[in-house]
Amino acid sequence: MPKTKKEIILDTALNLFAEKGYDATPTSQIAKAAGVSEGLIFKHYISKENLLEAVVKAGYRRITEKSKKSVEENDPAKLISNVLDMPQKLVEDERDFWRMQFRMVDEEVAQRHHQRYLNSVKAKLVEAFRKLGHQEPELETEILMLLVEGLWRAYLTNEDKTHFTKMLDLTKAKFIKQS
Secondary structure (H helix, E strand, C coil): CCCCHHHHHHHHHHHHHHHHCCCCCCHHHHHHHHCCCHHHHHHHHCCHHHHHHHHHHHHHHHHHHHHHHHHCCCCHHHHHHHHHHHHHHHHHHCHHHHHHHHHCCCCHHHHHHHHHHHHHHHHHHHHHHHHCCCCCHHHHHHHHHHHHHHHHHHHHHCCCHHHHHHHHHHHHHHHHHHC
């Protein structure tokens, strides 16, 4: 099914924000690359900020859908393993989105949606650690989420995927073994 102009604008904005950054990407450049008028961007999104919000929301909708099965796991050890696998899987599926997020790590809109997504994962991890009998499941979850953030950045920025795989395997062996 062919994409609508609105979808083409979103995809183009995502690619350019990932490549050049939000601040360095004028809407005129997005329009030119998308093959639309700049006025059409403003018709659909009103402002560049609203376009960014739409790009981020659309990205997290895709990511939520792609990770849904992984976080609905009932086996607590498997859930922890799935969460540790998420950085690699999600970056492979949505590289431009994560490149954009990495560039915008301090931007309020990026953080707000990122935290909303992580909160749903955190709640499931707390329950998993509780089922495994951990004394402080909330603290265990915080530590795991710090590891996930670090793994996400490492996978996104490191060309040596073999090294990343070793780090992931070691993290799983230590973290899941504790569980």
